[in-house]
Amino acid sequence: MLNAMSTGRLFRVLVSANAASNLADGLAFVSIPLLAASLTSDPRLIAGLAAVYALVRLAVAVPIGVLVDRIDRRTVLAAANLLRGMAILFLAICFQLGLESLVLLYAAYGILGALESAADNAAVSLVPAYVRSRDLDRANGRISATQLIADEFAGPPLGGLLFAVAAAAPVFLMGGLWAAAGLLALALPRGRRPPVGGTERPPHRSFWKDASDGLRWLAGDRLVGGLAVVGALASFGYMLPFSVLVLFAQERLGVNAAGYGLILSVSAVGGLIGSFLTSPVRARLGYRTTILMSLLTGALSLFGLALTTEPAAAALFLATYILHAVVWGICATSLRQELVPDFLRGRVNSGTRTLGLLGLAAGSLAGGALATLDLALPVLTGGIVFIACTGLAAVLIQKRYMPVKA
Template sequence: MSLGRPFRAPRPFRAPRPFRALWTASAASNLADGIAFVAMPLLAASLTDDPRLVAGLATTYALVRLLVALPIGVWVDRVDRRTMLVVANLIRGAVVVGLAVSITREAGSLPLLYAAFAAIGTLESAADNASVSLLPAIVPDRQLDRANGRISAAQLVADEFAGPPLGGLLFAVAAAAPVYLMGGLWAVAGIVALALPIRRLGATTGTELTAREPLVREALQGARWLAGNRTVGGLALIGALASVGYMLPFSILVLFADERLDLDAFGYGVILAVSALGGLVGSFTTARVRRWIGYRRTIVASLLTGATSLVALSVTTNGAVAAALLAVYILHAVVWGICATSLRQRLVPDELRGRVNAASRVLSLLGLALGSALGGLLAVVSLPLPIAVGGVVFVACAVLAATLLPKANDSA
């Protein structure tokens, strides 16, 4: 391994057939996620005018994902990951179609919506972990950066550009219309995933299905491995702190856009759409930059870029400048995310990958919750303050990356 290497033009990314199936399933699933981002809150608002109950959907979703992360990580390592991905998407589609039918028959209710959202959160956790854990089995190590970049690009297009406006448009036609489409897209994702290879547990992992340790003990094995590995444990710690830094500004960004940038709802939507363009740039450039300067330098540079963009954002009052700075910020987030995911995929043993992914995810979810709470508290003092503090947090992340990540980490 070496920190950096002389720049050479990378070979074209020739996606193997299983990767194309995984990418297609991911794109369909993320388009459903983007539709749900708009349609589900609108559906909740049509059932109640209590803002606490509407906001409670997001809280329920976050809590469910936190609670199920570790058990799901164990099952991702226990069973065939293709099967888990297929089943999770098919059940998710069936749950949502059932919800759509109840809406069509005017039998929809808030408790039913909450139950469906909790099921969606649980199944999404299973599908996401299975997908990330499965990728190293179908793509060579040297291609993981580019493969993760392609998946990230599809996610951005579906989640940020296509899904939300499509969800709003369909809801205006009929409340159940976007829900039916979500169910169909998740069903398509499950069917397409059938083209993925089956994981032969006994042959490839040495794991005997007949002798299992208790669920909690298996989950702790992943957490202990994470804590004992300097690179992957360091990435998890940085990821948790970066989640705090992310939510500090984004928890109050809508207020900042209104009071400091003087933007209406449309203007706020525009700057968010523009910010996603930065993510697309990051999706297609990360592999090249990483190949040139190495993982460690790429991660440190991306975190410092995020810090700079937030500090600059905290002092601007111009909407166009804010949009550009947010695009730079999202670019950094995508670069960091691709590098962290690829390194974890390369370094974690296959038989522990689901559990280590889950333990890392728990730390990130806790960071998101803490960042959201701190953002609200700091905004009471001054609206730009949580954004500036977010920048300081990312400086701390960069220092941690420079300290904890080994200089020799370009290949695993």
């Protein structure tokens, strides 16, 4: 059995691997669209990259969950990152040799989406092995802070700077970072294959039987299932305004590209504050009250955003909104990590993620449609959706279902 000192060291290794991976993600956020723009000026083909990425993640979510529960999670995490590194380095070499093509870029981005799903699920499923139950929210807050710093503050500007030097430069760095994340994951102890229902897995067990077991457990658990339903509705509410946020900023707030970027940077600071705020707030108020307050805060921040035309006020409302999203995400993840049996964790994570991705897709479509009527309407509707989330959470996430923390 691992002692407290060793588990603390192992969690730091996991965080370090996550940091390297997130920095690569931040580079990709800027570099991949820039690479696409160097190959085509058709906005449909450039936007199609994000659509393919989302569809691939949705398609592989359930199979990835079964994989994470069937084999050693450390192996899944290491292999996913190493393969991402290999795939993107191959892409960089092709661009360096003048063999670039949009088809190749689409294929690489789809592969990255599938492997990111595997890495994310494995990492989330590993956290409870290295962190005490009472410290899960603090650990997830640390992971969230690392992700925000790498994804929002370091990765995008670094990616843009490197791209200006050479188109392939950020792609080579992405490959190196993902390879480093994979090698760091190999420093974690190898675990045994998870059992089924507390017993060893029967030979020749059906893949779909494994998948349906996880989905049935999720549907049958009031608290974890309730969190998943609220999360899907919150994802819908999130994408209502964010699908058209750039247009809202330009036409309603009157800011240029630089101003829009500054607003997004300020909003990311809100998320960073939320990463450190969640654990002490949860310790004082408990999970249920913290979740309800965070969802209500999300609603109020969107109402404020819908009513303002001042860029500074909009930045503060968005920062408050992102703060709420981080607090909600940390609480929901920590509860799922604590309450879901280890042998089902990957599949339940995938079921929850699938609902969230469906909510994001529906929110994007609805946000675009509402924006044709008025650009403030998706933002206002998002606030209404979060009021509904708060009410639904109050019903589904009742105090008697909450775990007791030491």
